[in-house]
Amino acid sequence: MKRLLTSIAATAMILSGPALAQTADPLPSWNDGPTKEAIVGFVEKVTEEGGPDYVASADRVATFDNDGTLWLEQPMYTQLAFALDRVKALAPEHPEWKDTQPFKAVLDNDMKTLAASGEKGLVQLIAATHAGMSPEEFQQIVGDWLEQAKDKRFNRRYTDLVYQPMLELLSYMRDNGFTTYIVSGGGIEFLRNFSEPVYGIPPAQVVGSSIETKYEVVDGKPTLLRLPEVHFVDDKEGKPIGINEYIGQRPIAAFGNSDGDYQMLDWTTSGDGTRLGVIVHHTDAEREYAYDRDSTFGRLDKALDDAPAKGWIVVDMKKDWNTVFPPAQ
Amino acid sequence: MKRLLTSIAATAMILSGPALAQTADPLPSWNDGPTKEAIVGFVEKVTEEGGPDYVASADRVATFDNDGTLWLEQPMYTQLAFALDRVKALAPEHPEWKDTQPFKAVLDNDMKTLAASGEKGLVQLIAATHAGMSPEEFQQIVGDWLEQAKDKRFNRRYTDLVYQPMLELLSYMRDNGFTTYIVSGGGIEFLRNFSEPVYGIPPAQVVGSSIETKYEVVDGKPTLLRLPEVHFVDDKEGKPIGINEYIGQRPIAAFGNSDGDYQMLDWTTSGDGTRLGVIVHHTDAEREYAYDRDSTFGRLDKALDDAPAKGWIVVDMKKDWNTVFPPAQ
Incomplete structure (x- = not known):
């Protein structure tokens, strides 16, 4: 696993390295246009020292959903x-x-x-x-x-089917003093297996659903045992609750792609000061998938309706991303 | 609050700054002797690149109990x-x-x-x-x-009644690539109020007990409401469970002062490789308090008995610390 993931990280660097040097653009997989401008504009505003929207680095908390936001969620999670x-x-x-x-x-x-x-x-x-x-x-x-x-469709490992534009965005935000967190309905310990090598997000910066755990001493050795009981569901209302519990701060930026992210987006963007809410809209059946209101996985309906009124940026995958996945090795 | 806490931080810096310059000792409030040697020896071993006990910075997780380990817990929490x-x-x-x-x-x-x-x-x-x-x-x-x-006894604010040797230890470990966490039986949101300005530990690095929280939209505004129901008790068996849930890694060093820290110490020090378990023993009735087996708060009994066999270092407050609290301003 370690070797595989190191090679993924290397690929991501190879891809973004020369592009970065050539264009000085930290987000080369994002096409120019209002979506990219809105994201970059937000980051520039909150990092402008002395500016009216300046936010101290300690408060630059950004939360990212995982399934459908950072990696593939079709044909199933x-x-x-x-x-x-x-x-x-x-x-x-x-x-x-x-x-x-x-x-x-x-x-x-x-x-x-x-x-x-x-x-x-x-x-x-x-x-x-x-x-x-x-x-x-x-x-x-x-x-x-x-x-x-x-x-099966892409004949690639799942950890290769992460969104290159989002990898660039994670790095870009961290380079600008943000702390990036995963806030996923998926299992927290499942995510922690690959969050650091794939996304650069250490285990302690992962919030997710969990089952109960029991402490016991077996043959004199302290052990934890995973129990078949749900402990916490980090979805919908659970996302702001989980963020409050694990991170202890309201984010100033949140990224999602489904109605499961609605409450996280709403809670994040209704705080004081400049805020950013972003929805990844899967509109690219050719390079990835096109789905929203009727999808079993990652259903996006109410959040899509409310995005304009709430000021959430909707990423049009087909139009806004010139690359979807990191190149195959 | 911000102003008060900034001034505490400044005091801590003034105290440790010149002492550090003079003696090049990052732990000036610790008397020389086997306790200090054991702690420094551990840090030197795990940070020696190429050495047999080297631990990568990402795995240098150190957890600290709060009440009685980082600040006063008598005559009551x-x-x-x-x-x-x-x-x-x-x-x-x-x-x-x-x-x-x-x-x-x-x-x-x-x-x-x-x-x-x-x-x-x-x-x-x-x-x-x-x-x-x-x-x-x-x-x-x-x-x-x-x-x-x-x-009442010291006529000082509670955030002044933190242990100067432990403040130095937190800084020393962070300077050596450790991430320092609070893992307390106390309330997570209570602790998060002062953990950063007082201990340099940001809110997301605090693990503690919690009550249930509810998400609700009031007059169109998303809000969290604290409910009168216990959610998680981060004490005894709860400490390893909480560490696994919030941090997602087994620490390589743990610091406590009571039987409530037993399981955290045991789980930490029974992992592979070099490990450190430390118990602060309150032996100084004059400068602070002397208590252990019969105390209502911070009872230390079984952990004190088992410390030698488990290899846990017991800090004798009276003997090992030349300063207890930061100087009054």
Whole structure:
């Protein structure tokens, strides 16, 4: 995993390095236009010392959703793909799954029945695949999977299917004294596996959903055990609550792509002073996907309607990004 | 509050600045001897590039308990003093408190009855004094209180009653590439009020106990509301669980002073590689307090017994510290 991720980081640097030197543009994958201007304008305003919109570096908190904002979320959340693969890998130890839903649906590749199992089914999948081991063991399992699993359409590893313009934006904001956080509905420990090598975001700057954890001493050795119970859901109202709990500050900039980010965007941009709310709108069926109001994953409806009135910037992926993914190696 | 805290920070710098220049000792308030040697030796080992015990900066995570480790916790936790003062301040709006426990005990200064109300009474006090407002309003209340409240014995503000040797240690570790975290049984939002100006620890690097928070939109404005329900207790087993959840990494060094820190110390020091566990033992009745096994606040019993076998360093406050608090201004 370490090697794979180092090579991803190197690619990102190779890509942005020469481009940066040539154009002095920290966001070369963003086309010129009002979207890029709005983002750069915001950063310049809050970093202009003595300016009316200046914000001290300690208060430059920027939060980023992950699925659909920093990386691919179609045809399903990557973490769900992980859970399905884990069910298949663990199936030999669980002969009863052949006749028990939602496991039978997973083993039969019957996505319709799986979807019908709803949140209850999802919680059962998470319990069976994400719990019953220590955080260290879970990291190992996730790391091994990310190293070999590939998205079928693009035939690339999931950690390669991150958005190059957003990688540049993360670096650009950090270079301007921002602290960048992931605030995702995805699992916090799943995200922490790759957030640092892929996004430059250390584990402690990841906020996500979590299951309960138990402390126990086994054979004299203190251990943590992941339990099959939901602890916190970092989605919708959960995002401002999670930000308040983990970060302890209201962000001045928030980036999302779905209605699950609505409350984070609203809470962020309704604070005093200059604020930035950005929605990544997936409009590019050719290079990535085009979806919004009717999507199972990353549904974007109310936030799209309210964006103009709220002053949120809507990124038109097709128009605003000249590159979507980092180049294949 | 800002002004007060800036002046505290300035004092700390004035104190350590010239001493540092004179002696090149980053820990001037620590007397020479095995305790200081053990701490400095650990830091030197893990920062020696190419050495057998080298730890990359990203993994240099150090966690510090607060009450009794970074600041005074006698004759009662400062946050409890805050809660008692709040009950008195709010009493005119709650005439029923005159006849309701544990409030009556607080208003009568009847500490014996208050203590007898136990955890249930404490939760009632927290609910009445820490909930029902936004995090921002709570910050204002805490800030105002810290600015005027004083400890009776020392006649100083609580934020002045921090341990100068520990301030030096925090700086020393950060100067050596450590990230320093507070991991306290105290309230996370109470701590975040002063952690940065007093300890140089930003809000996002504070782990503590918390109550539930609710997101709601009031008159079109997104708001967070603190609820009178316990969310997480960051004490004993809660400390490793909280560290795993908020920080996402096992520390390589942990500092505590009571049995409430036992599990954090044990989990930290039982990891692979070189580790450091430190207990501050309050042995100085003259300059501060002397207490351990029988104390209501900061009881130190099992951790003191097990320290030698576990390899935890026990700081003898009287012997190891030549200064306890920063000088009065």
